[in-house]
Amino acid sequence: MEKSKIWVFVSVLCAMFVLVACAPGSGGSPTPTPLPPVSSYEKSIFTVEEGPIVEEKQLMGEIVPSRQEELFFRASGFVTRVSVKQGDVVKKGTVLAEMQVDDLLNQLQQARIDLEVAQANLAKDKAQREYDIQKATAEVTIWKMRVADAQLDYDRAVGIQKEKALLNLNIAKENLALAEAALKLVQENTNPYMEQAVKRSQLAVERLEGLLAERQIVAPFDCVVLRAIIRPGQQVDAFFVVFVVGDPSELIVRSPYDFDLASKMTDKIEVNLYFDSKDEKGYTVSYLPNFLPVTTNKEATTTRSSGDYFYFSLPKEIQQQDLKVGRTVFLKVILGRKEKALLLPPSAIREYKGLRFVIVQDGEKRRRVEVNEIGLKGTDKWEIVADLKPGDKVVGP
Structure with missing residues (x-):
């Protein structure tokens, strides 16, 4: 019974505290509900x-060579050596990459030695033939002179001396005929085996050089490597483009193709180039419709089209130190x-x-x-x- 009274007392006390806390004026002032901001009509x-008004379109551009070449292997296989990377400047004839060619190089070296030997033998044979022809020609000349002398002796001889002179004349004529026959024989006498040996060796060298060229990529001119997508140990298919190189002596600007802008682009459109987005001074550049810097090679499997980029020429007044392959520039196309x-x-x-x-x-x-x-x-x-x-x-x- 006592416990019940205690619980009733505690309950009443708690209720009183709750009523006091909720009563107006108790504690601090209640926080007012914030009103939504009033939009300004003005x-x-x-x-x-x-x-x-001027309507313009901003484009990002990149300085690139106007002459470019796509390079690839002409045989499938594993790449054993890559000697350059993107951005490298190389000389014409530099081997950029190659497949396994050690055996081919050895075979080519031996074939070239065989060719040199065959050419030396042919040259020796030709020299001997020239000597024989000169010797036979000299014999003919000598016997012609002897025939002339014998004819003169015969014309001057009288009596019994005339018969002797006639005999000498006939002998001289026969010897002349023999000398002329010998000369003709020497002139017609050629050794086809020597020439055939040279041709066979030459074909062997050309065949091996062709096989080597199929497995090597060589710089076609003094160039800068714009793109390189191979590494040693990688398997590559024939005619798949692995390098793009360009001639850094002639530069242009390219910008990613914009389909919405394409219909408005003409060779008369006004375009300004800036080296910095904050520059106030710009350079007037010309749009190059249907321009394609990459040489279209029908053998390549990844030849690009002119629809990948817009291309713009560079004015001559730009300082050469400002023109670097790969530099980003800003273009402002004035549409009206x-x-x-x-x-x-x-x-x-x-x-x-x-x-x-x-x-x-x-x-x-x-x-x-x-x-x-x-x-x-x-x-x-x-x-x-x-x-x-x-x-x-x-x-x-």
Whole structure:
């Protein structure tokens, strides 16, 4: 019974504390509920202006060689050596990469030795033949002179001396005929085996050089390596492009292709180049439609097309020290400009079901005005064609 009284007393005491805590005026003042901020009506009012406008497109560009070449192996296999990396400058004839060619090099060296031996034997045979021809020619000349002398003796001889002179003349003529026959034989006598040996050796060298060339990639001119995508030990298919090199003596600017911009690009369009995004001074560059710096090689399996980039020429007044392959530049394409146009911020224009319009504030009244056309689009204002005049107040959405 005593325990029940104690529990009742505790319960009543707790209830009193709760009532006191919730009573008005007890403790500090209650925290008021914050009111939502009131939007400023004036901030949503825009004024129609009349003035100049320029529509431009910003592009990022990169300086690259105007002459480029895609390089590849002409045989499939494993790469054993790669001697360059992207950005390296190399001389013409430098071996950039190769497959396993040790056996081919040994065979080629032996084939070249065989060719030199065959050529030496042929040269020796030709020298001997020239000597024999000269010797036979001299014999013919000598016997012609002897025939002439014998003929002279015969013409002068009389009596019994004439018969002897005739005999000598006939002998001289026979010897001349033999000398001429010997000369003809020497002239016609060639050794086809020697020439065939040289041809066989030459074909062997050319075949091995071809096999070696299929397994090596050599710089076609003094160039800079623009792209390298192989490493030693990698298996590569024939005709798969693994290097792109360029001639650093002639440079252009390329920028990633923009489909929305493509229809507006012509060779007459105004384009300015800046080396820094904050530069005020720019250089005028020319757009190069349908330009393709990469040599189109039908053997290559990854030949690019002109649709990958926009290309622009560089003016001659740019200092050479500013022109470095791979340098990033900034391009500003001027799509149009007008000295006098009606202008509104794009945020003032409403759109519903594809129709654009604005709400004009006329005193206490408002009216809807259709926007017939959006013209040039500037950085913060657009050109509009509508039944508006400068100074009209437009209520924002």
